[in-house]
Amino acid sequence: MISAPQTPLPTSPDALRDLVLSLLQQQEEQEAERTRIIAQQQAAIALRDETIARLESTIAKLQRWRFGRRSEKLSPDQISLWEEALDTEIAAMESLLETVLEDSAAVTAGRAEGAAADAQTVAVPARPVRRHPGRMAIPAHLPRVEVRHDPKTCTCAQCGGPLETVGEEISEKLDYIPGRFQVIRHIRPKLACRPCGTLESPALPAQVIDKGLPTARLVAHVMTAKHVDHLPLYRQETQYQRAGVPISRATLCSWLGQGEYWISLLAEACKRALLEGKILHADETPLPVLNPGSGKTDKAYLWVYRSQADAPHPVVVFDYAPDRKGIHAQHFLGDWQGILQTDDYGGYDALYRKEQIIEAGCWAHVRRHFYDVEQRGPSPVAQKALAWIVKLYAIEAEIKESLPDQKVAARQQRAGPLLEAFHAWLTETQMQVAPKSGIAKAIGYALNRWKALTLYLEEGQLSIDNNPVERALRGVAIGRKNFLFVGNDAGGERAASFYSIIETCKLNGIEPFAYLCDVLEKLPTWPNKKLHELLPWNWKKSALA
DSSP states (O other), X not given: OOOOOSSOOOOSHHHHHHHHHHHHHHHHHHHHHHHHXXXXXXXXXXXXXXXXXXXXXXXXXXXXXXXXXXXXTSOHHHHHHHHXXXXXXXXXXHHHHHHHHHHHHHHHHHHTSGGGGGSOOOOOOXXXXXXXXXXXXXXXXXXXXXXXXXXXXSBOTTTOOBOEEEEEEXXXXXXXXXXXXXXXXXXXXXXEETTTTEEEOOXXXXXXXXXXXXXXXXHHHHHHHHHTSOOOHHHHHHHHXXXXXXXXXXXXXXXXXXXXXXXXXXXXXXXXXXXXXXXXXXXEEEEEEEETTTTEEEEEEEEEEEEOTTOSSOOEEEEEESSOOXXXXXXXXXTOOEEEEOOSXXXXXXXXXSTTEEEEOOHHHHHHHXXXXXXXXXXXXXXXXXXXXXXHHHHHHHTTTSOHHHHHHHIIIIIHHHHHHHHHHHHHHHTTSOTTSHHHHHHHHXXXXXXXXXXXXXXXXXXXXXXXXXXXXXXXXXXXXXXXXXXXXXXXXXXXXXXXXXXXXHHTTOOHHHHHHHHHHHGGGOOGGGGGGGSHHHHHXXXXX
């Protein structure tokens, strides 16, 4: 409604007409703004409804897989891993659905205010009944550590009267210190204001799992045991039972699925930091993903990207993809520009055809081709090629600690002439061996990538090979032998996030368990704009300060 003007109405017809036109224009602008706000809220609600429907559908499908008929071809251990993967996925999806529903409540509430008050109110979908394994009873024999929370004020916020203590609220959280369990008792006084009858208590500190039983330290231990020590949850369950704390595997799955949400936030921040560099290593490795409908696993992939070996704060980021198509590397890198060092996989060729990305080759792969030929039987040609490559690596070992400019000078002065002679010998030898023989393929591999292989002569920060990123894949290889597969594509994405954080911690000399304990405790209340302060290299500096 347009408010009445505070100044006297003009008497002249022209001034009166101008005033009316001005008021009409204001009304049109208000209507346009109201329409814009309603359109934004309707779009947000439509997106919310679509997300809710997708999550509910995913949860229903996972539950059908989890509680439907099992394949008798699986061994008992495989069945345990299969159930564990699905329980974790269900818990993660339910946690995400709860977050979406909470956000949607705020959107719907906003429709009832301001310009949106005239629009039709859309009801918030009711929360689904979550399949909880049942809250476990904390064993009485565990030691208790009391944490008392004092009120911020002793004055009633409603009437200003004094508050009196009339009781206590006690919340117990199961905590883990390496080697033993304990219970954290949060004790909060109940305060009452007699004049107005108000009853209140200090707020409980935010938890990594809202209203959950575990502390951040216990969730960090479950994560570390699975992804760093490669212990599936059914094995952890057995260990806890021996310690006198019977935590069911379903409960552990729920904790893992909910806790990994916070890790994904840090992994996304690591990706942004990684893409600020100008030299990257890249590789990929298979990751089996469960396909319960067929009783088998599908071959998905973890693509891994790492900063240069001498980066001031090294970063490694894993990216999950359902296959090995090169389009995934293009989506990950986006508009990034710089030097990309990879092996001979053709999936990266589309990137190199862009002028913004320069290819760097890997001498370790050149050596591997000649080594394979030598292993199949004595080969004088392969032996001579390997001797040449050994000389190149000997130079790198001597200048390892030098500055980039010094490395360039040493490489061009010492490795340059060696490479020229090696290239001439390879070209001559290629014409003397059988075209389709193994040694011919090894020589062809080196000659076809010669420009990329010699790029390290001109760039002091570039490594001679792609081994820095391949070393980051060792943890995945070990874990793959233990947990065998991930539950679905969403599980693969969360595994990628967790490996990103763990491997980045290792590169920066940080103990993963200590890091996770701290950041999982801080993240529930940490401002998003300061998320970079919790990244491993910045966290290390603050921890040492």
